[in-house]
Amino acid sequence: MKKHSKNILFMAATVASALALAPTTQAEDHKAGVWATDQSVGNGVVSARKVVAEENGWLVVHRTDSAMKPGPVVAHAPLRAGKNMDVAAILTEEVSAGDMLMLMVHSEAGGNQTGIFEYTLGAKEDGPIRKNGKLVTKTITVQ
Numbered sequence: 001m002k003k004h005s006k007n008i009l010f011m012a013a014t015v016a017s018a019l020a021l022a023p024t025t026q027a028e029d030h031k032a033g034v035w036a037t038d039q040s041v042g043n044g045v046v047s048a049r050k051v052v053a054e055e056n057g058w059l060v061v062h063r064t065d066s067a068m069k070p071g072p073v074v075a076h077a078p079l080r081a082g083k084n085m086d087v088a089a090i091l092t093e094e095v096s097a098g099d100m101l102m103l104m105v106h107s108e109a110g111g112n113q114t115g116i117f118e119y120t121l122g123a124k125e126d127g128p129i130r131k132n133g134k135l136v137t138k139t140i141t142v143q
Contacts, residue, residue, distance in 0.1 A: 030083075032131045034059070034103045034138035041095050041142050046075050048087045048103055048138070053079040057108045058117055058126060059087050063095075064102040064139060070128070071102075076117050079105065097142050105129045105136040 036048040046061045061075035075089035095101065111118035111125040119126040128135050 032136045036138045038141045045088045051084045055081045058106040060106045062102040064100045099142045102139045
């Protein structure tokens with residue numbers, strides 16, 4: 001009987017652990033965000049491992065610095081609503097090692113043409129998305 005009780009406790013603990021982990025993983029898959037790491041851009045591309053967008057839009061790469069204020073756009077790539085894996089944005093200007101880049105989720109809303117990136121710094125067309133009042137971003141340093 002003792003062996004049976006230990007097996008039941010082990011199985012209950014295993015199931016409880018799995019259930020405790022599952023909501024976190026599922027929540028991450030549905031929580032707007034950008035997952036990226038410092039990287040080389042020698043191939044002319046800035047990449048994000050994963051981007052979750054609540055609507056169709058854009059992954060926009062802004063120059064930034066230690067002030068963490070978004071600057072000029074140096075790359076962009078389209079996003080589908082939901083989870084986007086291995087998103088690659090082709091650089092439109094030269095970026096050097098040590099430069100800081102802010103990868104930001106932008107909307108597709110407000111522009112004149114669907115599927116055409118129309119944002120310019122400070123514009124409302126295809127502008128940044130805010131979640132709970134905060135921009136959806138990840139800042140990386142170019143290696």
